Amino acid sequence: MKVLLIGSGGREHALAWKLAQSPRLTALYAAPGNPGIAEEATLVDIDTADNAAVLAFCRKETIDFVVVGPEAPLVAGLADTLRDAGIAVFGPSAAAAQLEGSKGFTKDICAKYNIPTGAYQRFTSAEPAKAYVREQGAPIVIKADGLAAGKGVTVAMTLDEALDAVDSCFSGIFGAAGAEVVVEAYLDGEEASFFCLCDGKTALALASAQDHKRVGDGDTGPNTGGMGAYSPAPVMTPDMVERTMREIIEPTIAGMADSGHPFTGVLFAGLMITPKGPELIEYNVRFGDPECQVLMMRLKSDLLPLLHAAATGTLASARAEWRDEAALTVVMASKGYPGAYEKNTPIAAIPRADTETKVFHAGTALKDGHLVATGGRVLNVTAMGGSVSAAKDKAYAALDRVEWGNGFCRRDIGWQAVEREKA
Ligand code: AMP
Ligand code: GLY
Numbered sequence: 001m002k003v004l005l006i007g008s009g010g011r012e013h014a015l016a017w018k019l020a021q022s023p024r025l026t027a028l029y030a031a032p033g034n035p036g037i038a039e040e041a042t043l044v045d046i047d048t049a050d051n052a053a054v055l056a057f058c059r060k061e062t063i064d065f066v067v068v069g070p071e072a073p074l075v076a077g078l079a080d081t082l083r084d085a086g087i088a089v090f091g092p093s094a095a096a097a098q099l100e101g102s103k104g105f106t107k108d109i110c111a112k113y114n115i116p117t118g119a120y121q122r123f124t125s126a127e128p129a130k131a132y133v134r135e136q137g138a139p140i141v142i143k144a145d146g147l148a149a150g151k152g153v154t155v156a157m158t159l160d161e162a163l164d165a166v167d168s169c170f171s172g173i174f175g176a177a178g179a180e181v182v183v184e185a186y187l188d189g190e191e192a193s194f195f196c197l198c199d200g201k202t203a204l205a206l207a208s209a210q211d212h213k214r215v216g217d218g219d220t221g222p223n224t225g226g227m228g229a230y231s232p233a234p235v236m237t238p239d240m241v242e243r244t245m246r247e248i249i250e251p252t253i254a255g256m257a258d259s260g261h262p263f264t265g266v267l268f269a270g271l272m273i274t275p276k277g278p279e280l281i282e283y284n285v286r287f288g289d290p291e292c293q294v295l296m297m298r299l300k301s302d303l304l305p306l307l308h309a310a311a312t313g314t315l316a317s318a319r320a321e322w323r324d325e326a327a328l329t330v331v332m333a334s335k336g337y338p339g340a341y342e343k344n345t346p347i348a349a350i351p352r353a354d355t356e357t358k359v360f361h362a363g364t365a366l367k368d369g370h371l372v373a374t375g376g377r378v379l380n381v382t383a384m385g386g387s388v389s390a391a392k393d394k395a396y397a398a399l400d401r402v403e404w405g406n407g408f409c410r411r412d413i414g415w416q417a418v419e420r421e422k423a
Contacts, residue, residue, distance in 0.1 A: 007069025036361025146177030228413030
């Protein structure tokens, strides 16, 4: 099978690394890719925001299957363009990608199909939103409806903070994404991420993970795309997985099919495990980054037929097998991230992979033959171990061999699981 992978982050490096191990793969291309992905795939220089250009490349190279990593091309209808042209694609239609692209859309699906989530209302202007906020009181959560690069959510602990968040959404700082606002009840509990493959009618549970969104140790400082992750998430016990599938994932898949927008691809559920059980915080329609990196380390099965089964409606007979060990990844980012940072700083050395450690590339590039950091999140140092604590020790031992003066990382990735393991 000739495969084209779309994307250029650590998530896509992990997917490329795993796809490249498939005996069914005949050629792997990646657009635009990065220097880590280049070790597994032929990089192609096409504009992945240009659906017609991607289709033209697929026709020229007779690509059999396209795997889309990030959400932006999905929301922009890349999967529709390819599917309409008869090319198998892993990733939802633009209509189904609204599960990530519009928080209001997802909340309406939850309401219609009785899926547990925080009580909510949708607003298109500030005054009624503020009246509702005052009526509900704090803590309360204010969300820009559309994609806002992870910055559109305010968990307001006071009424003033909530009212300010409503005003700032409607002030236009999030552009079109903030033209509508969802005000939602605050959920208290432990968060977990849960991933399933979907083929429009069937969902196959993959695995759980926990990420660390804040930039600083002890979960302090501003939110980021994710500073590290581990899998499995201890809160996702077999009972909680079973309840999540039955109460959240399966009704979503049935509801999307019922509403004429069957969901295919990977469904990434952000969950709050509350005293009542799992509740949905949000959906993403792609793998998490860096959660994908730990999932790919743990996946024993061949990834390519699993993704292809999701794309072709044949998941009912598929199975995914997992290594029992834990995997943990630590993100190394450019100093200053998630604020401004210097670009093109040199990375002199990265430790070689072995059976239990692997460094995935995110924001790296080659300049005159030398590896440099070009992005905020740059390297994902990933390791397996018999426990999260063991995986953590191995990941940090590898990380300490990275030679990159402008890099920094959190030192406490996995702390919740490590504390449980000590107890
Ligand atoms: P989201 O962008 O929807 O993932 O939200 C970002 C973060 O805000 C989540 O990971 C949670 O930590 C928090 N959050 C979102 N919605 C809620 C909620 N209803 N209750 C409590 N925390 C929330
Ligand atoms: N790490 C969180 C995300 O990919 O959305």
